[in-house]
Amino acid sequence: GNSVTQMEGPVTLSEEAFLTINCTYTATGYPSLFWYVQYPGEGLQLLLKATKADDKGSNKGFEATYRKETTSFHLEKGSVQVSDSAVYFCALNPGGGADGLTFGKGTHLIIQP
Amino acid sequence: GAVVSQHPSRVICKSGTSVKIECRSLDFQATTMFWYRQFPKQSLMLMATSNEGSKATYEQGVEKDKFLINHASLTLSTLTVTSAHPEDSSFYICSARGVAGAGANVLTFGAGSRLTVL
Numbered sequence: 586g587n588s589v590t591q592m593e594g595p596v597t598l599s600e601e602a603f604l605t606i607n608c609t610y611t612a613t614g615y616p617s618l619f620w621y622v623q624y625p626g627e628g629l630q631l632l633l634k635a636t637k638a639d640d641k642g643s644n645k646g647f648e649a650t651y652r653k654e655t656t657s658f659h660l661e662k663g664s665v666q667v668s669d670s671a672v673y674f675c676a677l678n679p680g681g682g683a684d685g686l687t688f689g690k691g692t693h694l695i696i697q698p
Numbered sequence: 699g700a701v702v703s704q705h706p707s708r709v710i711c712k713s714g715t716s717v718k719i720e721c722r723s724l725d726f727q728a729t730t731m732f733w734y735r736q737f738p739k740q741s742l743m744l745m746a747t748s749n750e751g752s753k754a755t756y757e758q759g760v761e762k763d764k765f766l767i768n769h770a771s772l773t774l775s776t777l778t779v780t781s782a783h784p785e786d787s788s789f790y791i792c793s794a795r796g797v798a799g800a801g802a803n804v805l806t807f808g809a810g811s812r813l814t815v816l
Contacts, residue, residue: 589741621807626809627809628702628704628791628793628806628807628808628809628810629791629793629807630807631804631805674742685732685744685747686742686744686805687741687744688734688741688742688743689741690739690740690741691739691741
């Protein structure tokens with residue numbers, strides 16, 4: 586079946602540090618991959634996505650590259666801010682669209698001033 | 699942008715009672731809505747997919763008689779947890795997808811509803 590594994594948190598970093606949150610997946614076919622972010626008290630928001638191998642999704646300084654050879658979609662940001670503190674979810678859709686997503690457990694990111 | 703509202707955000711009920719959670723798309727028509735359940739430190743698990751005007755499609759292992767889903771209009775879907783028990787305590791999250799306007803072809807999530815069954 587389909588599954589998503591992401592690093593467990595919480596991850597605590599200082600402001601302006603480099604961020605990597607690992608995500609690997611198992612899926613049949615050619616899934617689309619997503620990163621969602623959930624700020625305290627709010628719903629999940631799409632952060633970025635990639636629909637095919639070697640695609641790079643980017644938004645708000647965050648990037649993730651769809652690596653089919655390693656079945657990974659690691660989230661990176663060069664310099665984090667306190668406002669980036671949130672829970673980040675990696676997700677996939679095996680059918681290529683945005684329906685019926687399979688999520689990872691989420692990684693709680695804490696950025697300290 | 700597209701907004702999805704869930705109500706109530708928190709609910710506490712006694713074992714054996716039924717609880718209804720509403721999911722509303724505020725500025726777009728949601729042809730499809732999804733209900734997820736999230737246990738502490740666990741993934742969001744898809745429970746069911748509902749299309750406006752038709753019966754919901756439940757994921758394997760989800761009791762359709764336990765979790766009643768109604769999607770009677772293009773802006774409202776409801777999840778009713780019937781005869782709730784403590785093991786039903788969880789965080790329930792809905793998402794919606796529209797076909798036009800602000801919600802077109804994107805998944806917009808509600809903020810979630812935390813159910814505690816005593």
